[in-house]
Amino acid sequence: MESNCVQFLADKTILITGAPGFLAKVLVEKILRLQPNVKKMYLLLRAADTKAAMQRLRSEVVEIDLFKVLRNDLGEENLNDLVSEKIVPVPGDISIHNLGVKDSDLLQRMWSGIDIIINIAATTNFDERYDIGLGINTFGALNVLNFAKKCIKGQLLLHVSTAYVCGENLGLFQEKPFMMGETLSGNNKLDINVEFELMKQKLKELQHQDCSEQEISQSMKDLGMTRAKLHGWPNTYVFTKAMGEMLMGNYRENLPLVIVRPTMITSTLAEPFPGWIEGLRTIDSVIVAYGKGRLKCFLADPNTVFDLIPADMVVNAMIATATAHSGETGVQTIYHVGSSFQNPVTFGQLHESTARYFTKKPLVARNGSPIIVSKGTLLSTMGQFSLYITLCYKLPLLILRLINIIYPWSQGDKYNDDSRKIKLALRLVELYQPYLLFKGIFDDLNTERLRMRRKESIKELDGSFEFDPKSINWDDYMANIHIPGLITHVLKQ
Numbered sequence: 001m002e003s004n005c006v007q008f009l010a011d012k013t014i015l016i017t018g019a020p021g022f023l024a025k026v027l028v029e030k031i032l033r034l035q036p037n038v039k040k041m042y043l044l045l046r047a048a049d050t051k052a053a054m055q056r057l058r059s060e061v062v063e064i065d066l067f068k069v070l071r072n073d074l075g076e077e078n079l080n081d082l083v084s085e086k087i088v089p090v091p092g093d094i095s096i097h098n099l100g101v102k103d104s105d106l107l108q109r110m111w112s113g114i115d116i117i118i119n120i121a122a123t124t125n126f127d128e129r130y131d132i133g134l135g136i137n138t139f140g141a142l143n144v145l146n147f148a149k150k151c152i153k154g155q156l157l158l159h160v161s162t163a164y165v166c167g168e169n170l171g172l173f174q175e176k177p178f179m180m181g182e183t184l185s186g187n188n189k190l191d192i193n194v195e196f197e198l199m200k201q202k203l204k205e206l207q208h209q210d211c212s213e214q215e216i217s218q219s220m221k222d223l224g225m226t227r228a229k230l231h232g233w234p235n236t237y238v239f240t241k242a243m244g245e246m247l248m249g250n251y252r253e254n255l256p257l258v259i260v261r262p263t264m265i266t267s268t269l270a271e272p273f274p275g276w277i278e279g280l281r282t283i284d285s286v287i288v289a290y291g292k293g294r295l296k297c298f299l300a301d302p303n304t305v306f307d308l309i310p311a312d313m314v315v316n317a318m319i320a321t322a323t324a325h326s327g328e329t330g331v332q333t334i335y336h337v338g339s340s341f342q343n344p345v346t347f348g349q350l351h352e353s354t355a356r357y358f359t360k361k362p363l364v365a366r367n368g369s370p371i372i373v374s375k376g377t378l379l380s381t382m383g384q385f386s387l388y389i390t391l392c393y394k395l396p397l398l399i400l401r402l403i404n405i406i407y408p409w410s411q412g413d414k415y416n417d418d419s420r421k422i423k424l425a426l427r428l429v430e431l432y433q434p435y436l437l438f439k440g441i442f443d444d445l446n447t448e449r450l451r452m453r454r455k456e457s458i459k460e461l462d463g464s465f466e467f468d469p470k471s472i473n474w475d476d477y478m479a480n481i482h483i484p485g486l487i488t489h490v491l492k493q
Contacts, residue, residue: 005465008323009035013113013153017094017144018120019043020060022278023160023265027118027315028061028087029272033070034464036082042110044092044099044121053089065489069272094121094140099147110151116322117148117157126235126432129217130199130224133240138192141244148255155326156256157248158318163261163307163336163442165242167233170439172341175334175446177259178242180250184232192243195227234434249332256328258321262314263307263338263442264435267485269472271312271464275485282435283308283350284486291358291483293371297388299429300436301380302348307340307442309469310477317467320450336444339469344441351378353478363493382433389426 009031018024024043031038043061047053061067062083071079090110093100101107121144123136141159148157166173167184183190202223206216224236233239245259266284267277280288283306289295317337325333339345355375362370379385429436451468487493 005319005323006035008326009319010037011039012115013040013042014038014116014118015042015044015110015114015147015151016118016120017044017099018122018160019045019089020056021120021122022281023311023314024120025061025064025066025278026268026276026311027120027318029066029070030312030315030319032082032086033073033272036086038086040088040113041086042088042090042114044090044094044101046093047089047091049091050089050103053091057083057087057089064278066272066276066278094119094143095135097143099143112152114151115153115155116326117144117151117154118160118318118322119144119157120160122160122241124237126237127221127225128236128240129220130227130236130240131203131220133224133236134196134199134243137237137240138243138247139196142247142251145248145251145255145257149253154255156258156322156328157252158258158260158322159245159248160318161241161245161259161261162238163263163338164238164435165233165245165261166440166442167238168434168438172441172443173336174443175261175336177249177332177334178246180246182246185230186232188231190231190243192247195243198227199223252330252332254330256325256330257332258325259332259334260314260318260321261334261336261442263309263336263340265311265314266308267310267482267489268312269310269477269481270466274481275488277311277482277485277489280486280490284490287354287483287486288491290354290373290376291363291371291487293373295376296374297377297379297385297392298436299379299382299385299433300347300351302346302351302378303380304347304437304439305340305344305441306347306350307338308345308474309338310472313337313467313469316465317447317450320454320465320467324450324453333446335447335450336442337447337467338442338444339472340441341444342448343469343472343474345474347436348378349474350478351375353475354483357479357483363487363491380437382429382437385429 016024016027019028028041028043031041043057045053045056047056062079067079074082090101090106098107101110119141121136121140123132144159145157148154163173169184181190202219203216206219211219221236228234228236228239231239233242248257248259264282266281267275286295286298314337317335321335325331355373358373362372365371377388379388
C-alpha cells in the first residue's frame with residue numbers, strides 16, 4: 001500500500017528555503033526519489049541571478065554524492081531532465097522583503113502556485129553577529145511567514161527551528177510554543193523591536209567611529225551574546241531562533257504553522273544510503289579530533305544524554321507533519337524530533353564507541369603510519385576543565401613566555417602559536433558548554449502520537465518514512481554508519 005505521504009506530495013508545488021544546506025538537500029532528494037510526480041519545487045538560494053542560482057543547484061545539490069541512488073536508478077540524462085522539469089532555482093534571501101525575489105513575473109507564479117512552504121534557512125553559528133542572526137533567524141522567519149500569507153493556495157508553513165531554543169534549564173522540555181515577549185531569565189520583558197533598534201544603533205555607532213570590519217564583526221558578536229544571556233539563552237543562535245518562533249506564532253493568523261524542532265542532526269541512517277553527511281556537525285568535530293589523536297581531554301559529563309537524530313529521520317518527520325496538518329486552519333503545532341526521550345544515548349557510550357572504532361580502524365597520518373589514540377580524559381565540570389588546562393597547558397605556556405622574554409629569539413613563534421590554540425580551545429569550550437553539560441530531555445509526545453497514528457492507519461512499503469528513534473542501535477550506528485560516513489564524505493579518506 002502506497003503511503004499517504006507519497007500521495008500527499010503528488011502534484012504539490014513546494015517552496016523550500018535553505019538550499020543548498022545539509023537538511024534541505026536531503027529533503028529535495030527524498031521528494032524527487034519517492035514522488036517524481038511532485039508538481040514543482042522552488043528552491044531559494046543565495047545567488048546574484050538565475051544563472052548563478054542554477055549553477056549552485058547543479059554543483060552543490062544535484063551533482064553531489066547524495067544523489068547517486070537517483071543517478072544510478074534513472075541515469076544521468078533522465079535525472080537532469082527530472083531536475084529541469086521539477087526544480088526552479090530562485091535567487092533570493094529570506095532576510096529581505098519578498099525573500100529578495102526580484103522577478104515580478106516569477107513572484108506572481110510563486111504566489112499563485114505554491115501549496116506548501118518549508119523554511120529551513122538559518123544561520124547556525126552559535127556566536128553569530130547579532131545583525132546577521134536577527135536578519136536571518138528572527139526577521140527572516142517573519143519574512144517567510146509574510147510571503148506564505150500571499151500564497152493563494154498555501155496549505156501549510158513548516159518552519160525548522162531547533163530543540164535547543166529551550167535554553168540551559170534542567171528537566172523535561174515539552175513541545176509548547178513561545179509566547180510573544182517570553183524570556184527564559186524571567187526577570188526581563190523581551191521586546192523584539194527594541195532588540196532590532198539596539199542592534200541598529202550599535203551598528204551605526206561603530207560605523208561612525210570608523211571601526212574596521214573586524215572590529216564591527218566582533219562587536220556585533222559580543223552584542224548578540226550579551227543580549228542572549230540577558231534574556232536567559234546561552235548564545236545568539238538559539239536566542240534569535242526563539243524570537244523567530246515568537247514572531248511566526250504571533251502573526252500567523254489563519255495559516256497552519258508547524259514548527260519542527262530537531263536536536264543534534266547527524267548522518268543519514270538509511271536513506272538514500274547510510275552515512276551520508278556534509279561538513280562537521282555538532283559532535284563530529286570531537287570525533288574527528290579524537291581520531292586524529294588531538295583530543296587528550298574534553299569537557300563532558302559521561303552521564304549526559306546527547307540527543308542525536310539522523311538527518312533522514314528529521315526529513316521523514318517533516319514530511320509526515322506536513323501531511324498531517326496541511327489544510328488545517330489557524331493551527332500551530334510543535335514537534336520535537338530527537339532521541340533523548342525514546343532512546344537515549346550518553347556521551348560516555350558515544351565515547352566508548354568512538355574509542356573502539358579508532359582503536360580497531362585508526363586513521364592514517366600524513367607519513368602513512370596509523371594514528372594511535374588513547375582513551376583521553378573526560379572532565380565533567382567547567383571547574384575541573386579549567387584546572388586541567390591551567391596545570392597542563394597554561395603553566396607550561398607561562399614558562400615558555402618567560403623564556404621568550406629572556407631569550408626573545410628562541411621560542412617566540414611557538415609561544416604565540418600555542419597561546420592562540422589555547423585561547424581558541426577555551427573559546428570553543430565556552431560556546432559548546434551548554435550542550436556538553438546539558439541536563440534536559442526533550443519530550444516528544446506530539447511526535448510519538450503522529451508515529452502511532454501512522455502505524456495504525458498505513459503500512460509503508462519499505463519503511464521509507466521511518467522516524468522512530470527506538471529503531472536505532474547506537475553502537476551499530478556509530479561504528480558502521482556514522483563514523484565511516486564522516487571518514488568517507490568529510491575527511492575524504
